[in-house]
Amino acid sequence: MKWIISVANFLKAYYSISPKKKSLEQIEREKYLYKKIPFSRYMIIPCAFAVQLCCGSLYSWSVFNIPIEHELNLTEGKTSITFYIAVGIFGFSAAASGPCLEMYGPCRTLLASCLFIISGLLISALSIYLKCIALLYVGYGVLCGMGFGIAYLTPIAPLQKWFPSKKGMLSGIAVCGFGGGSMASAQLAAYLITKIGVSMSFVVLTAIILLIMIPSSFILRTPPGPSEARSKNECLKDIKSVLKGSAETTDLVDEENIEVKLEENTCQINKFIQYIESKTINMEFIEALKTREFIFMYLTLLANSCFGILIISKLQDIAIQQFGVSYELATHTVSVNSFFNLLGGLVYGALSDIIGQRPLLITSLGSQIVIAAVTPYLLQKEGFWAFMVLMWALSSFYGGGFGIMPAFLNEMFGSKNLDALHGVILTSWSLVGVVGGIVFSLIYKMEVDKGTPVKHRYDINLYWICCLTSFGLIGCLFIRTNQRDRLMPPIVGQLARLRIHNNLLRLQWVSKKKDDIEWEEYCKCMLEKIKLGQLEVCNS
Known part of the structure; x- marks a missing residue:
């Protein structure tokens, strides 16, 4: 029991670390990139995009599955475990790195993440050479998962702090690089595997990531002073x-x-x-974690990620098995799908600066519920192009949720704990990717073993995804973005309240005593009106 208390105290102290103040020498030094070359905050934007491109290569793992299985003579599904390990580690490493990012800055943090990624890719190459699947789990699953999780988080906060009035658009631009990376790296990896083999492909990817991340780390930096008194x-x-x-x-x-x-x-x-x-915007990290707003935001991102990560990862298989299209057409439509993922982050990010993040998330979740409800019908009727249009829309909602979440956290809790809160909320993506992926696969296997017709094998999975997305929508409705709603205490008997545009909807419990008082007041009012002749009474 003592060790649990010790761990809890350590975590509390770790997440209470205050950002390190910059010295005058450091502020002066960071005005320049190198010697007399001046630094501009606009340099942060392409650097953030480039780092996210590297992180997006995680999504191209499916390209490696079959070649590695052939190379190591493995049964089907063993290499896909690597991806689940990486996704699980991704979110939790991002959560753990938040305070380090505040304390040591984006440059050192990105260099550390680069070290993890390079080590992981080289160990992965060695695992293919030695034909050892366990090394692959450690190399790509653990080390690359850690590196990508830390690197994903690193450029977001500097963007938010340098451009406080364009938080949504800039974080959307950065995060859409993740979708672009999955699209580009899949094509590159497929080409490299056919030309130089799996093992050397990992070595080449190591060199490319090294050339992108190292220069980016020396450009990324935070503003010299506080970025808000909002x-x-x-x-x-x-x-x-x-x-x-x-x-x-x-x-x-x-x-x-x-x-x-x-x-x-x-x-x-x-x-x-x-x-x-x-x-509101200057809360302590532990206090922010316990707020109703953060809990509902966590549920919202989890629900917004669920449909996307589970269905989109199976999209090529669904296109071939359910609709009988060619491998080439299925591959092409999946590439187009990555483009819509990228576009969603960009468009949602820009729109969030105008109309806010919550309305966009409500729209996204509501649309996903409709898509989940309609998809079984399209699978049954074999409406391939209608299905693909819905999947492209789904992919844009999926990318859009990630694009606006950093700005949403900044709006709700300020930039003080943005890194740590963003890291913690990314664990929702890891949870749904690992736990949801296992549940999805088990249910699908159960349907296959039962002999369920091909057209109906995804029905049960789509139903539970629809239910989870509905819970996310309900949670999103009760996120209090208005300062007045967050501070004002509830009235006596209030069960819930919900702001719709500028109006407030209250759900209130009325006791019998209060109900009797209200009825008596109504009766007195009506008797007074009759006495004054203000109410006509018809005699029967």
Whole structure:
């Protein structure tokens, strides 16, 4: 029991690490890339995209499955375990690296991730040479999974901090590189395997990633000072409206008197703003984890990832087995699917800066529920192109969710703990990739063993995915993005409240006593109206 307490205390201390303040020398040094070459914040954008391209190579693993099985004389499915290990490690390594990123900065963190990836790829090459599948699990599954998880997280926070007014669009651009990487690396890996074999393909990929990540690490950096005091203007606006409302009874409605009142109460107002920030964009990491908002955001990303990661990874098999299309056509449609994944991150990221992240996530989850409900019918009727159009739309929603989540976390909790919170929320993707993937495969195998017709083998999986996505949609509806909703306590008897546009919908429990009081007040009101002749009563 003592060791559990010790681990808990260590984790609490680790995730409470404050960002390291930059010295004047470091600030001056970071104004330049090298000697007299000046640094520009716009250099961060292509670097972030390039790093995400490298991380996206994780999604091209399916290209290696069959060649490795032939090379090592393995039974079908053994090499795919490597991918599940990498996906599982990916999210949890991202979660663990958040405080390190805050403490040591993006340059050192990306160099560390690069070391893991290079070691993993070289061990993978050695595993093929020695014909040892266990080495492949360790090399690609564990080490590359760790490296890609850390590298994925590293460029996002610098982008958010350098471009606070374009958080959604810039994180969308970076994350869409992940989709682009899966598309490009799949084609490259397939070409390399046919030309130089599996083992040497890993060596060439090592060199390419090295050439991209090392220069990028020396360009990535964070701003010299804090990037936000975002809630202050919103708070002052609310305080002004309160003063204006109280001034209506004393004829002091003009702006000049309100400004005077603000100056007279500067100390109290600043304390009030600090209190609001401590409950919203300046929370401690542990406090943020326990909020209703973060829990629902975690569920939302998990639900938004579920359909995408489980169905899209089987898309080529579905196209061939369910619809009987050629291998070439199936491969081509999957490549187009990667493009829509990339496009979704870009478009959703840009739109989120205009209309907000929550409405887009609600739209995404609602659309996925419809797609999950319609897909069994299309599989039954063999409507291939209609099915592919829905899958392309699904892929854009899947990419869009990842594109806007960093900006959503920043909006809700500020940039103080963005790295750590983003890392933790990525574990939802790992969970659904590993646990969901196992459940999906077991159910599909059960349907095959039962002799279920080919057209109906995915039905049960689609039903439970639809249910999980529905839970995610409900959770997303109850994420309180409005500062007023997050701070105001519930009224007596309130069960739930939901903001729809600018209006508030409350679900309230009314006791019998209160119900009796309300009925008595209604009866008194009606009797008074009858007495004053304001209500006509028809005599029968």
